[in-house]
Amino acid sequence: xxxxxxxxxxxxxxxxxxxxxxxxxxxxxxxxxxxxxxxxxxxxxxxxxxxxxxxxxxxxxxxxxxxxxxxxxxxxxxxxxxxxxxxxxxxxxxxx
Numbered sequence: 001x002x003x004x005x006x007x008x009x010x011x012x013x014x015x016x017x018x019x020x021x022x023x024x025x026x027x028x029x030x031x032x033x034x035x036x037x038x039x040x041x042x043x044x045x046x047x048x049x050x051x052x053x054x055x056x057x058x059x060x061x062x063x064x065x066x067x068x069x070x071x072x073x074x075x076x077x078x079x080x081x082x083x084x085x086x087x088x089x090x091x092x093x094x095x096x
Contacts, residue, residue: 019084026081031057035064035072036082043088045069 002008023041028034034057038048045066052064059068077083 022081022084031059032072035069036085039069039073039089040081040085043092045073 019040023037026033026037026040028037031052035048035052038051039045042048042051048069049064049066052069057064059065073082073086073089075082075086077086
């Protein structure tokens with residue numbers, strides 16, 4: 001664990017506030033953007049699949065599945081939030 005100092009705590013607060021602002025202002029007007037935003041809230045591909053299927057979302061006429069959601073998250077980022085959550089996803093994979 002990193003030693004906490006006031007300057008490092010202030011920087012962490014700024015980083016977290018920025019993340020929250022980016023997520024909350026993110027417009028999820030496509031299925032891919034909805035997946036990215038939901039993953040930002042849940043950090044769980046399984047939960048994104050469950051929520052999407054509960055809402056009746058389809059991809060190519062089929063229910064959402066793990067592979068499709070993972071492929072959206074792992075794709076080349078198209079915007080700032082996608083870049084942030086892809087980094088979080090990769091860190092989770094390294095932690096396993």
